[in-house]
Amino acid sequence: MPGNPVLDAIRHRRSIRKFTDQDVSRREVKAVLEAGRWAPSGLNNQPWRFLVIRRGDPRQAAVAGLTKYGHVVERAATLICVFLDKDAVYSPMKDHQSAGAVIQNMLLAAHSLDLGAVWLGEIVNRGDEVVRALDLPDTLELQAVIALGRPDQKGSSKRKELGDLMLEDF
């Protein structure tokens, strides 16, 4: 399927953990958020909530202090914190899946805009502390923090062969 830009984006997107000092515009951040908004969810319950932290906001350092990837958080132009609203969820597994769809939409959107992004999941181990540090209600469950900026690396990654993922030939 040569020349299919959606398949190309899915194939070539990489986690980007090094960013230049350049900013990301509000318009670009909004495009990334919009991509998240259009993810599917079970019963279309859309339980996700977003918080944006721009460079210069003191909360950036607070978040950085709660993950071993603080150096990535500190260098990002923008953080998008993704939460689930516990009052809006209906099935833990399905709501977490839909959060994954949101995050993947955002990563693909960032890639399509020539931005770099990385899905920070380790910080979720201290999700409750993040919620408190951001002075948010405890009805929110942290799903991930997406660090966003202008890429200062190419990124690389590997995957298992498709045959290793198939339960039988097709």
Place this chain on the structure above:
Amino acid sequence: MPGNPVLDAIRHRRSIRKFTDQDVSRREVKAVLEAGRWAPSGLNNQPWRFLVIRRGDPRQAAVAGLTKYGHVVERAATLICVFLDKDAVYSPMKDHQSAGAVIQNMLLAAHSLDLGAVWLGEIVNRGDEVVRALDLPDTLELQAVIALGRPDQKGSSKRKELGDLMLEDF
């Protein structure tokens, strides 16, 4: 961001539950599976496993009998069953999120190929029965079934306004 095909695909993809009688080629199914394969996962553990059921396979009716959306399953040209390998998982939340990223990649890929697809989640309520009906090992946890075919409807869906999802202005 006019003319960005990735953002357009994310924005315009819809659940398609009605399919024509036309088949989906093996090449197209493979492109959808490849898109799933390139999803991100925590620690790059890639815990997902796939099973493809093509039209004419008696297992299609077996799966149809385990969901109230059996009419969608029966009319699909192809089913992609997505599982997690319990032996490969490391965090239920993060593994379910990555399954969501896989599924979203597959839905976007199908859309980009002018195929129709729907994420069937209700069937997960009987996931153990699906695993047994397909004669698969009980180390697999059903995540979703994607019904795939040539679209015979346009599909429609709505989302909350972005402002309703933001925890504060940005």
